Amino acid sequence: MEPQPVREEPLGYEWPGSYFIGEEELELVTQVVKAQSPFRYYGLDRQHMCDQFEKEYAEYIxxxxxxxxxxxxxxxxxAMAALGVGPGQEVIVPGYMWISTIAAVVNRGAIPVLCEIDDSFCMDPHDLEKKIxxxxxxxxxxxxxGTTGNIEEICAMAKKHNLRVLEDCAQAVGVAYKGKKVGAxxxxxxxxxxxxxxxxxxxGGMIVTNDRLLFKRCQAAQDIGHSRNLKGRLEVDSQVLLWGIGARMTELQGAFGLAQLRKLDRITAAMRSAKYRVREALTEIPDIKLRRVDDPAGDNGAFLITTYPTAEASQEMSQELLALGIKAGPGGNLLCHFTGYGFHLYYNLPALVKKASTSPDGFPWTHPLNQDSNYNYDKGALPQTDDLFARSIIQAIPSNCTDKDVADMIEAYFRAARHVLG
Ligand SMILES: Cc1ncc(COP(=O)(O)O)c(C=O)c1O
Known part of the structure; x- marks a missing residue:
């Protein structure tokens, strides 16, 4: 029999910034429209939105x-192009990521090497060392x-082995570790x-670095292969002469980003407050293991990950939580069992498992410089990661949670746990 739902009304969606869009975005975007200048490098009356967005983001990080x-x-x-990644090189990536992380490696002609995650759901430093x-x-x-693992240990290992570190903070906007923002x-x-x-x-996206040469190389790679001077004019600098991919930001995005950045701390505070009230309550259920978060103050609060004693229990819990009403409206995906989390899991990436290529020659897998880098990406390649996936549930925390929403989430986990875990 279907359980009686805790609530009928959908919870908020998993799109944190959306609930905060308002007059500020409208005002800054309107400024760009009125100035008839949506391009960042020249125009009738440039508003320098991208410049200002970059400046404030640099201060933020x-x-x-x-x-x-x-x-x-x-x-x-x-960033991969700026780092000079190419054939004959291996890039280590955790088995829990997003397809784009792997794509960026393969696009450069290098080979991705998978690394286990640990109970932080981020790269396991112990396995990392074995993969070098x-x-x-x-x-x-x-x-x-929305949070990080032991990034200090990973960076220390990179230093020891003379390797570069590219932090993928796509899901960690506003995240810090011991007071220092990720990305830095x-x-x-x-x-x-x-x-x-x-x-x-x-x-939209942002690249951050303290290395001026890397920055100039990024400038060239995101544009047409040339960097730009302080006036925004293309320059010929032999140190940074690359091939560009055409990925410039528009002034409309810059304006929007500036308005959102100024609200970022409010957005993350709202999610963090809701998430930690739920986490605190769930500590009373011994069979629910919470994701390891080393620095809760630096968590952006966007996701709650819970792990169960068995794969069956976690599957049943996720079904029950959905039936109890822990979901968003149509088009949303607030909660799912981890194995159903699509292109975030290495074995769910057909292009990786089948070693797909853009060109008929099988590049980069067939490149002679890559012949010693022959890896298997099928399920089973990362047993520790597979086990965590099999026993876990991921839930997004909406940024517009009311006290009742939080109370309903807690009640749903308790009711489902009583039924499934006993
Ligand atoms: C971990 C990770 N890396 C990279 C990306 C790619 O970002 P975008 O969707 O802006 O291209 C995403 C977002 O979907 C992500 O989650």
């Missing part, structure tokens, strides 16, 4: 250089689902402002 781009996927491709080979050049810790730990970091990230520009 506490970093020297920032570059606004068209999206997080673009940012990853640009003489061909490894870059490590990509992915700060998944590695050599370079990327962020996404796509619609379901902690703040949004619809589509």
């Amino acid at each position: 506490g970093i020297e250089h920032t570059l606004a781009v068209s999206g997080g996927t673009a940012a990853l491709n640009v 080979t003489p061909r490894t050049t870059v490590i990509v810790p992915v700060h998944m689902s 730990f590695g050599d370079i970091g990327i962020f996404s402002f796509q619609f379901n990230k902690a703040m949004t520009t619809g589509e």
Whole structure:
């Protein structure tokens, strides 16, 4: 028999920035429209929205250089190009990520090497060390689902082995670890402002680094292969002469991003408050294990991950929570069992498992320089990660939760746990 729902009314959607869009975005975007100047580098009356967005984002992160781009996927491709990733190189990526992280490696002609996650649901530093080979050049810790693992240990290991670190902070906008913002730990970091990230520009991204040469190379790669001078004019600098991918941000996105950035701390505070009230309550249920969060104050609060003693129990819990009403309205995906979480799981990426290629020659898998980098990406490649996926549930925390919403979530977990876990 279907359980009586805790609530009939849908919870909010998993699109944090959306509930905060208002007059501020309208005002700044209108300014760009009225000035008839939506392009960042020239126009009738430039409003310098992208410039200002980059400046305030740099201050927010506490970093020297920032570059606004068209999206997080673009940012990853640009950052890989800036790092000089190519055939003959291996890039280490955790088994829990987003397809774009892997795509950026393959697009450069390098080979992705999978690393286990630990109970932080981020890269496991112990497995990382085992995955380093003489061909490894870059490590990509992915700060998944709104918080991070032990990023300090990962960076220390990279230093020891003379490797570069690219932090994928797409899902970690506003996240800090021991008071320092993510993105500022590695050599370079990327962020996404796509619609379901902690703040949004619809589509958009940011690259951050303290390394001026990397920054100039990013500038070239995101544009047409040339960097730009302080006036925004293209320049020919032989140190940064690359091939561009055309991923510039527009002034409309810049204006939108500026308005959202100024609200970011309010957005994350709302999610964090709701999430930690739920987490606190769930500590009373011994069979529910909460994701390890080393620095709760630095969590952006966007996701709640719970793990159960068995795969069956977690499957039943997720079905029951949905039936009890822990879901958003049509088109939303607030809660799911981890194994149903699509292109975030390495074995759910057909292009990776089948080693797909854009060109008929099988590049990069068939490139002679990659012949020693022959890996298997099927389910089973990362047993520890597979086990966590099999026993866990992921739930987004809406940024508009009321006290009643929080109370209903808690009641649903308790009711489902009583039924499923006994
Ligand atoms: C971990 C991770 N990396 C990269 C991306 C790509 O960002 P975007 O959607 O802005 O291209 C995403 C977002 O979907 C992501 O979750």
